[in-house]
Amino acid sequence: MEKNDIICTGCPKGCRVTVEVENEEIVNIEGYECPTGKKYAIDEYKNPTRILPTTIRVKNGEFPLVPVKTAEPIPKALLIKAMNIIAKKEVKAPVKIGDVLIQDILNTGVNIVATRNIDKKAGV
Amino acid sequence: MKVYNMVVIGAGPAGIAAALEAKKNGIDDILVVERDEYIGGILPQCIHNGFGLEYFGQELTGPEYAFEFIKELKETDIEVLTETMVLDVDKNKVITALNRKDGVIRVKGKTIILAMGCRERTRENIKIPGDRPSGILSAGTAQRYTNIEGYMPGEKVVILGSGDIGLIMARRMKLEGADVKAVLEIMPFSSGLVRNKVQCLDDFDIPLKLQHTITRIEGKERLKRVQVAQVDKDFNVIKGSEEWVNCDTLLLSVGLIPENELTKAMDLKLHPVTGGTFVNENRETNIEGVYAAGNVLHVHDLVDWVSEEAEIAGEAAANYLNDNLTKRKTKIKISPDRNVTYTVPQKIEYEFGDKNFIKIFMRVTKPIENVKVNFKYKDENIVSFPKKIVMPGEMVTANLPTALIKDHMKEIKVSIVKKEGETNGKK
Incomplete structure (x- = not known):
């Protein structure tokens, strides 16, 4: 039997929930103190996902970077791979908040979107 | 000298929210002064998510949270001066500032909002x-x-x-x-x-x-x-x-330190725990018409509560300008008691009007589970609120109902204690 310790992020208590797994089936969950903790532990065991916030380089912008994020959470295991793709990208100013800058990253169906307006640099 | 109804020092989340709230309450001639080249304060560099759950009910990144306010600000006639450093504010509410385009600027604010934020240790x-x-x-x-x-x-x-x-x-x-x-x-x-x-x-x-x-x-x-x-x-x-x-x-x-050089120069005393000045429930300092809100008053962990606090100050300043406020005959002191390091506000000075409650912000000394937040006058319990867990890193808030505050109460003490008679910090 395999034991997975998961810290619930539902509240400041941070319960340490143990998910016991046999033949890829959850057989027991312990250590949670409320329903949020149980649900969190199941989700986090089955498919941990994260929003990835980072930046993309901007040509001729008032600032050299535009902040971006994955519009939806993506699998945790893909964070570094996604960073490697985003690192190669450069866009041109102006950029508007909400603009899709990379479509369907790593076939997740999730877009990388701008989270700030970046105008053109004055005089460009 | 140009006289504004309101001068806001700092265009971070506190300054913008205070200015917008005053505007919504019918105040014109508002000036916001910002030393950085862009507005939004620290938010544009906080590119991570986790903002806005309390205020907007959805999870935003820092720049997105700022954008909601900046967008609204740009739709108003509120004046904003960026790359402008305020050098001095005096007791007559005259502000001396400096920038490359205008040189030295002197303006007067009928009300002033101190929203300078904090800086890192x-x-x-x-x-x-x-x-x-x-x-x-x-x-x-x-x-x-x-x-x-x-x-x-x-x-x-x-x-x-x-x-x-x-x-x-x-x-x-x-x-x-x-x-x-x-x-x-x-x-x-x-x-x-x-x-x-x-x-x-x-x-x-x-x-x-x-x-x-x-x-x-x-x-x-x-x-x-x-x-x-x-x-x-x-x-x-x-x-x-x-x-x-x-x-x-x-x-x-x-750690963070409220940035209060201008406040000190106005001879406003600073609170030994918060590092901010003392305020009443309107976030008004000891100088009438001068307000403080956001991290300059006490360091917050959520920007959502900075916005909320700044709106209290902005609305109060509008009421002050419209002569809509009545002082209480006796003011009520709000004091921290067991396990509470500080409260904001530290006093209640105005009649309640149509306010149903006064939100009290506080911090706890150590992590404690299953507690009650107690408001007391002498030995008499006014009201209690249960909380599952309190931590020093997370601000605790409680709404004190105004109906339960009586005229004879000169001091209300706030304590946080374990439900079945406190034992120690952790079970």
């Missing part, structure tokens, strides 16, 4: 001995370089302090390719949110060393290595625990 504040090479930055400075200006501060990083900015920057440096050696925390618990500990450290196998600090810094031009040591419960270094860690960058996330 530095190596000098915590007195780490050793060399003085480059590569030692506050976590927030590193955040600005990395997220706004496009510089990577270094390759091998040690972070001192496990507050949220430290944790967030550990992940950020790691995602940008740095080798993040460890986050060190002198306390026996992380002062950051559980979520940040999990998603910023555990996700990337970055070790969090509790009860550890830095005892020595070495490097000539650039930082070469830091000496890390374990401390006991009194924060004394445990002899023999010292080890050297090679790194070229040290980020400090060791």
